[in-house]
Amino acid sequence: MKSFCIFAAVLVAVAAESYPEWYIQQGRYRRDVTLDHKVGTNGRVFGTLGQNDAGLFGRGGYEHNIFDDHRGKLDGQVHGTRVLGPYGDSSHMGGGLNWQNSNAAASLDYNKQIHGPSSFNAAAGGKWPVGKNGDFSLQGTYGKTSGMRHDYGGRGVFNYRW
Template sequence: MKTVSVLVLSLALACAQPLAEEQNIRERRDIIHERKVGDGTVFGKLGVPETGGAQGMVGYKGNLMDNNYGRVDGQAHLTRTLGLPGGPQTGAGGRLDWTGSRGGASVDVMHTRGLGTQLDAQARGTIHQFDRNTKIEGYGGYSQQFGGPGGRQRPNYGFGATFRRRFR
């Protein structure tokens, strides 16, 4: 009888342990608000970044151009992060996205006071279309940190190509 009691008690504790751990796991959620203003959108966001603390962002995004050559969308934003060990951080940034019929490109710049400026650029597109099911696509990226505690960093870049064939 003692063996059965110990076995039942051990089984109950083993089943209860994962339930207690699951209750402590919370999904990270951001509060986002957007409102149409003119031809664009004003947005605000409150959340918890991966680095910790609490971050607020406010900005404006909209379409800058849309014609036969493609579409250009732009965004500008300000951020404020609180609760970090080094004190609060303030940043300003912007982004441009171009999308055309054969590819696209984006440039993203973010300056954080005391940490410098981060520049990121990506491009992708069709290099050659053999037929409607076969093509070669190319892509590339570049990023670099300017200023901040580490000074100007070496650039990080990469390029590549993909052969794509759809079988029907």
């Protein structure tokens, strides 16, 4: 019986490879419409509408450079997503702030699923020179999703280039 099952599996595999070309269905190509438009001197509006085998989707948002000077660079963003599919629909919205300078960086993100969970993530890190050939970096993260435990992380690294 075992050898019959193996024989049947091999026969099915060989038959699957011998279908005529006209029978094999071609995959659908993506049909996306994308927008990326500068607004003023420091803003940008972006968005995408599209369709694939999983359904229809749309994503849009606004990104703004708050400052870029001796303090570093601070960018803010708000965005939203809508998906319509055969397995259900979903809507998400969120935003974030990202700051960086020559030695450090930090980010703060918030995301909310409409009628669902929300999540909050923060991360920061810095890199400082040590002597002529070395540097020390320190990074930390914090995250929280509704209904789940807090997530913490940290990392410290000393690099020395011989």
